[in-house]
Structures are given as structure tokens and as C-alpha cells.
Amino acid sequence: MDLAHRVRNIQIRDNLLLIKVYLISAFHFFRKYVIYILSSFEPTLRPGQPRSTDVGIDYICLEWDGVERDDVTHYEIRMKLAGDNSWHKTVISTEDRRPSHRFSELSPDSGYDFMSRAVYSDGSSSEFGCTSAEIKTKCSELHTLLKVCRKIDDGPPSVHRLPLREIRESEDNVNKTRKFVFGTSTYIREKTILMVGPREAGKTTLTEGLVNHSLGIKWEDNFRFTITDENPTKKGSPTEWINCYKVHPIMEHADFILNIVDTPSFNDESGSTGSNQDLLKRLKGFLSARGPKGLNRGIDAVCLVIPANPVQYNGIDVILQDIFNSIMSICGVNMLENVIPMLTFADGKEPSVLSILSSVGVPTQHRFVFNSSTLFPPYSNDAQLGKTLWQFRSRGYEEFLEHLPNMKPSRVLENNPITPRPDTKPVGQEEIMTHLQGNRLEIDVKLMDLATVKADKDTLKKFAVDIELNKSFSFEEEIYQQENIPLDPGTHVTNCILCHTTCHYPCQIPDNKEKIRCSAMANGNCTVCHQKCIWHMHMHDPFRIEEKMVKVTRTYEGLKAKYEFGMQENVPADAMQLAIKRAFVSLLEEVISLISKTVKTSNDLQGVRNTEQDFVKLMINTEEQQKKAGFEKRLELLRAIQNNSTVSVSDPNAWLHEMGFVDW
Known part of the structure; x- marks a missing residue:
């Protein structure tokens, strides 16, 4: 009995201990549950963990769960590079009480950590919330591009030649013309510019600057790109070939493909007529020819590259007049409105060359100023001056690229166009x-x-x-x-210039001033062409x-x-x-x-x-x-x-x- 009694007591004690364990567990469970329920009715005392809503190459947009207090005025955010042990000393404040912020000017392909705290109307603040998971900016397309470029100068900044695809069928070794393509894109619209100017006007450097700007290069970047054959760090390298570069944009805000025709310089010395005529012949052939060896498109802007403040000397106006007339002799009167002065080496003052350009007939209503001296190394020791010149140059490119889409293209024709003569008599009616x-x-x-x-x-x-x-x-x-069928000797014709049709052949009236007497005319108008054009819109060809x-x-x-x-x-x-x-x-x-x-x-x-x-x-x-x-x-x-x-x-x-x- 005693043994059985002891066994029963042990079983009872074990059962009581087990019940005690269950009761303690139940107590802790219900305690935590009650605390959780009660806490849900209390306002949050610190912000939630920051998370990204949008990430770009150089920016991160954040949001987090805010503190539920009416007296929150704004939030403060701390940031550090992922992996660093210490936070940046600078604390960023939001503009208002909304739990969100955009961080800009970040490094591409870099990870960051963030945490935030609430600031109240009395000046006090909450504790910082949980640190975000690592948020990484996107890899820059420029850095990706660097991997396929060939470095030609260590700098700083380093200079890299862009990978170009040469269109072999376009190369003309006799006239020294060729075409290249950079990149690919799905853009439909194209705009074409022709770069022309005298020697040492900075034409090729301006082209290089335009390409770097189009690719989104900033002053802070430790690299630059070059698209031409010349080494941009060596001054005075002459351009020998007529090169056309098709540059596909890689920036999201671009809306067209840019075609740049870079040309050799016009010789501005006395006795240089022969070399200039050779250049004009080559250039006209390239711009007007059909087929792979020709440009095959209209030109939106004839960029006349001239120093903003050239050295003044007797005869400079005559030289600029000759260069302008040479250009217009192949472009024709249709392109007069397409001429854009691109003024280089500008210093921020009113360019002195404007008065000279106006005097020789160059349109100056739309002109753009640049200073590309800080594009390539070597740099001066004055970093602030370099940055100021860079910003000045970038503003010129930005304004030019905003103006370019509004320009209407014109094509160089194979037939001899009219040469504007602003310094002599105006173009006649005929x-x-x-x-x-x-x-x-x-x-x-x-x-x-x-x-x-x-x-x-x-x-x-x-x-x-x-x-x-x-x-x-x-x-x-x-x-x-x-x-156009040539006329036999002694025969004449009456052609309508608006309808572009032959209204009377053969005609007995060779003098255009007497075309009113042509048998196709009645009461001063043509009876043959559909528009019944007035007689003086007809001529003998x-x-x-x-x-x-x-x-x-x-x-x-x-x-x-x-x-x-x-x-x-x-x-x-x-x-x-x-x-x-x-x-x-x-x-x-x-x-x-x-x-x-x-x-x-x-x-x-x-x-x-x-x-x-x-x-x-x-x-x-x-x-x-x-x-x-x-x-x-x-x-x-x-x-x-x-x-x-x-x-x-x-x-x-x-x-x-x-x-x-x-x-x-």
C-alpha cells in the first residue's frame, strides 16, 4: 500500500507541475497578445524602415512609415555608403511632414543606407528608425560605354575614343569623305548639322564638345570621349577628311539622332583660293551626291564656327566675306536661313565678331557662344574657373540643341544655286x-x-x-x-516655274520680259498650266x-x-x-x-x-x-x-x- 500510495502521489505531483507549466505559458502568451493589442492603439514613436520608390543612375527616391503625431513638422535623414561604419555628418531635412525624400547627385552603381527620425514643433525629435536595406543606384550607361572604348590619354581626366562603325561603302578615298555611326537607338527623327569655318576656329573641338554634351558628360566626371581621328589633347591637329558622324543618343531626354558633318578648315590666307576651291568641290559632291557616298539628307543647320573675338586686322571682313560666300556658293539661297554662327573662345562679353558678320551678310539673329577650353586636358590649376567655363559651354550646347528641332532642312542640289550677294546688289527677279x-x-x-x-x-x-x-x-x-531635254539651237520654250511644266514649245518669245506675248497667255495669265499662273511666273529655259x-x-x-x-x-x-x-x-x-x-x-x-x-x-x-x-x-x-x-x-x-x- 505504501508503495502504491507513493506512486500515486508522484503522478499527482507531476500532473500539477505540468498544469503549472501550461498556465505559465498561457499567461505569457496572453500577456504578449494584450501588449500587442494595446500598442496598436498608441501612436508610432519612431519612423519605419526607409524603402525605395524609384532608383536612377544618380538618384534614389525614398519613403517610410511616418510617426503618427500631429505635431510632426518634418523628418531628418542620415545617409552613408553601404559597408561604411560611420554615417555622413550632414543630416538632410525634408521640406514638410510627408515621409518621403529624393536624393540626387549620387554616384552611379553605388549602394547606400538610410535612416530617418521625426522632428516635432517644439524642436524635439524621435529616435532614428530602422536602417534601410542596401539601396543601389543604377549602373551608368557612360561607365558601361567606357568598357568598350580605347583610352588614348591618361589625363586627368582620361580621354577615350568612342567605338564607331564605319560604313565601308561610303568611303571615297579620292574626295576623302566617309561616314561613321555611333551606337543604336529606336529614335525616328534625325537632325543634321554642317560644321564649317576658318583655321584654328575650334571647329573640331566644338564637335567633340557637342558629342560629350549629348552623351551627358559632366564636369565632375573623370573621363571624356573623343569621336574624331585627331588626338584632342594635341593642339593644331588639322582635319583632312570630310567626316559624317551619326550619333545615337543614350540620354533619356533626347528626342532625335544627331548627324554631324565635320569638314576641313577654309584657308584664310592670301593665295589660298586653289585649296578652298578644292574643298568646296569635295564638299559639294558629298552633300549633293546620291547613293552610299553622299550625305543623302537635308541639312538643318550650317554652323559657321568663328572665334567670338578674333584678332582685328585690315581685311578681316574681306576674308570672312570670302568664306561666307564660298559656303553659300554650294548651299544656295535656300539655306541662308539655316546659317547659325557658332562663336568659340567666348569670354562672356558681347562678341566683337558680330558686327563683322552682320556687315558681310551673315544672319546673326540666332547665334550661340561657347568656350571649350576645359573639355580636354591639360587643365589649369584654377578648378573653379574650369567649372565656370564648363557651365558656360554647356549652356551654349543646351540652347543650340533646343533650337535645332525647330529648324527646317534644306538640301544641297547638284545644279548651280544662287550665291547671295549681300555686299552688292540684291538677287534679281529672274x-x-x-x-x-x-x-x-x-x-x-x-x-x-x-x-x-x-x-x-x-x-x-x-x-x-x-x-x-x-x-x-x-x-x-x-x-x-x-x-530636262536640251533645246535645239534657235528654238525657245515657255516653262512655268510654279507648276514646273512646259506650257509652250516651241515658243517664238525668247525674252522673259516679253512672255506676256506668248501664245499660251491670255489676259496676262497662262491658259495651259493648271494654276493659270501670271505671265511673269514663266520663263525661257x-x-x-x-x-x-x-x-x-x-x-x-x-x-x-x-x-x-x-x-x-x-x-x-x-x-x-x-x-x-x-x-x-x-x-x-x-x-x-x-x-x-x-x-x-x-x-x-x-x-x-x-x-x-x-x-x-x-x-x-x-x-x-x-x-x-x-x-x-x-x-x-x-x-x-x-x-x-x-x-x-x-x-x-x-x-x-x-x-x-x-x-x-
Whole structure:
């Protein structure tokens, strides 16, 4: 019994101990639960852990759970590089009581830690909240780019040559012209600038500065990029070749591809006429030629690079006049409004060269000033001066790139254009009429070029499989040709410069001043051309105008070369699509620019106020009545232009949609 009694007592004691353990556990559980429930009704006494809402190359946006007190005025944030043991001494304050902040000017590809505390209206503050997890900025595309560049100077800052793709089919060893491409992008619109000027004006350095600015290089960066063949750290390296650089943007805020035509300098010494004429011949050939060896696009800005404050000497105005006249002799009167003085080595004062430029007829309404002396090493010891000059230079580039999209392109033509003569008599009426006639011809040619690009789009669809396999193929295409048939000796003609048509052949009236007596005229107006133009808009030319469509055989290799790819290159279909879209938009901008300039000149000559839409409507009526070769294709394009409320290319994608590039 005693043994059984003892065993039962032990069991009872063990059960009591077990019950005690359960009761203690239950007590602690309910205690924690009650504390948690009660704490949920109390305001938070310190901020929550910071977390990122947006991260960029040089910025981090933060937010955190705020302190739930009405007297919070703002928050203070501390920051340090991830891995550092100590926090930055500087404490950043938010602008108001909102629990968020944006940190800017951070280093790319770097990790950071943050913590915050609340500040109250009485000046007191909460404890700092939990430290954030490491938040890392994005890797800069510039630093990624550095990895594929070749360093050519250690600096500081170091200088790296950009990786360029040379378009081999474009190289012309005789005329020393070539084209390069930097990068890739999906941008559609392109803008083209021509850099010209005398020796030692800083033209190539200005080009280098424009490229560095476009790539987003800052004063604080310890590296620079170069795009030309010359070593930028060696002064006085002359440019020998005419180089065209297609620069695709890598900055998010850019909205166009930049084409830069860098040229050799004009010789400004006496007896240099021969070398300048050789340069002009080479330059005109490159700017006007069709095919891979030509520029194949209009020029938006003729950048006349001149020192802002050149050394004054007798005859400087004559030299600048010669250079300006030389440039305009190949560019023509159409491009007078495209001339932009780019004034280098500026010191912040009013450039002294402005009065000279105005006296020789250079437009100075839109001009930009630069000082690129701090672009490449060696630097002076005055860091503050260097930074000030850098900011001055950057402002000039920024203003120029903001102005450039508003400029209308013009193309250098193969025929001899009118040379402006601001220092002598103004351009005569007969020359203006010749100029109008050239514009009207060029509009027709460009419209047919647009039709050809649209046909290339259809070809791309038709041979999609062959293109994917980089397989050679050929195809037939109908192209437009407008011929000026030379007149036989002793014969004459009456051509309309607005309708660009031959109204009377043969004609017995050779004198343009007497064209009112031509048998095609009645009551002072033409009875043949659709617009029934006034008699003095007609003239005698040494040719009559004939138009025809001709079938030609083209190859895939030729198609690739046309859109600036290597003939043996394996071109992805989407890359070819982008190139075709870009060519179409560029040509469209040229057509619209020509329409605008033709209307302005025609209005001035006739004393009327026709709009660009009026002119497009007249062109449509002329095409519908005359039905000349290729008129269906021109009509389709003209009607698409007419359907837009404004004749401009501010939105390329809208135009591509209008022109049938939908879902393509």
C-alpha cells in the first residue's frame, strides 16, 4: 500500500507541475497578445524602415512609415555608403511632414543606407528608425560605354575614343569623305548639322564638345570621349577628311539622332583660293551626291564656327566675306536661313565678331557662344574657373540643341544655286524665278523619293524570309525620272516655274520680259498650266521638261547600302524597318521645308498671302489635271500632307501612321 500510495502521489505531483507549466505559458502568451493589442492603439514613436520608390543612375527616391503625431513638422535623414561604419555628418531635412525624400547627385552603381527620425514643433525629435536595406543606384550607361572604348590619354581626366562603325561603302578615298555611326537607338527623327569655318576656329573641338554634351558628360566626371581621328589633347591637329558622324543618343531626354558633318578648315590666307576651291568641290559632291557616298539628307543647320573675338586686322571682313560666300556658293539661297554662327573662345562679353558678320551678310539673329577650353586636358590649376567655363559651354550646347528641332532642312542640289550677294546688289527677279523653279522640281523629286521609300517598306514585307536568312534577292521597281531635254539651237520654250511644266514649245518669245506675248497667255495669265499662273511666273529655259517612269532592277545588297548598312552585313528586319522609317521622316521634313520656303518666296514675288495648305491644294489640283508620270503616288502623299492641320513634322510617329506605316 505504501508503495502504491507513493506512486500515486508522484503522478499527482507531476500532473500539477505540468498544469503549472501550461498556465505559465498561457499567461505569457496572453500577456504578449494584450501588449500587442494595446500598442496598436498608441501612436508610432519612431519612423519605419526607409524603402525605395524609384532608383536612377544618380538618384534614389525614398519613403517610410511616418510617426503618427500631429505635431510632426518634418523628418531628418542620415545617409552613408553601404559597408561604411560611420554615417555622413550632414543630416538632410525634408521640406514638410510627408515621409518621403529624393536624393540626387549620387554616384552611379553605388549602394547606400538610410535612416530617418521625426522632428516635432517644439524642436524635439524621435529616435532614428530602422536602417534601410542596401539601396543601389543604377549602373551608368557612360561607365558601361567606357568598357568598350580605347583610352588614348591618361589625363586627368582620361580621354577615350568612342567605338564607331564605319560604313565601308561610303568611303571615297579620292574626295576623302566617309561616314561613321555611333551606337543604336529606336529614335525616328534625325537632325543634321554642317560644321564649317576658318583655321584654328575650334571647329573640331566644338564637335567633340557637342558629342560629350549629348552623351551627358559632366564636369565632375573623370573621363571624356573623343569621336574624331585627331588626338584632342594635341593642339593644331588639322582635319583632312570630310567626316559624317551619326550619333545615337543614350540620354533619356533626347528626342532625335544627331548627324554631324565635320569638314576641313577654309584657308584664310592670301593665295589660298586653289585649296578652298578644292574643298568646296569635295564638299559639294558629298552633300549633293546620291547613293552610299553622299550625305543623302537635308541639312538643318550650317554652323559657321568663328572665334567670338578674333584678332582685328585690315581685311578681316574681306576674308570672312570670302568664306561666307564660298559656303553659300554650294548651299544656295535656300539655306541662308539655316546659317547659325557658332562663336568659340567666348569670354562672356558681347562678341566683337558680330558686327563683322552682320556687315558681310551673315544672319546673326540666332547665334550661340561657347568656350571649350576645359573639355580636354591639360587643365589649369584654377578648378573653379574650369567649372565656370564648363557651365558656360554647356549652356551654349543646351540652347543650340533646343533650337535645332525647330529648324527646317534644306538640301544641297547638284545644279548651280544662287550665291547671295549681300555686299552688292540684291538677287534679281529672274534669279528668284530660277530659284523657285528649282524648288518646284525638287519637291516633285522628293515626293517620288518618298514613294520609293514606301515601296521599300513593301519589299521588306515581301522578302521577309530572305532578309531573315540574309539571302540575296533582286526585284524590279518603277522609278520616276524628270528630264530636262536640251533645246535645239534657235528654238525657245515657255516653262512655268510654279507648276514646273512646259506650257509652250516651241515658243517664238525668247525674252522673259516679253512672255506676256506668248501664245499660251491670255489676259496676262497662262491658259495651259493648271494654276493659270501670271505671265511673269514663266520663263525661257535652255530645256523643255519631260517626265517618265522607268523600270529598274535592284538588289538586296543595294537596298542595304541605301540605308547605310554594309552590303555583306546581316541586317535584322527590325533594324531595316527603323532605317526605312527614318529615311521617310527625313525626306518628309525636306518636302515640308521646301513647300514652306517656296510659298514664302512666291508670295513675296507675287504680292499675295497664300498659305502652305493653299499651295498643297494647288499641287493636288495640278496633279489631278495633268496626270503626268507618277502622279498617283504623288497624289497619295500630297493628300496625306493636306490632311494634317499644320504642315510640320513635330510628331514623326503620327506622320508614319498617316502614311501607312501602321503595325509595321
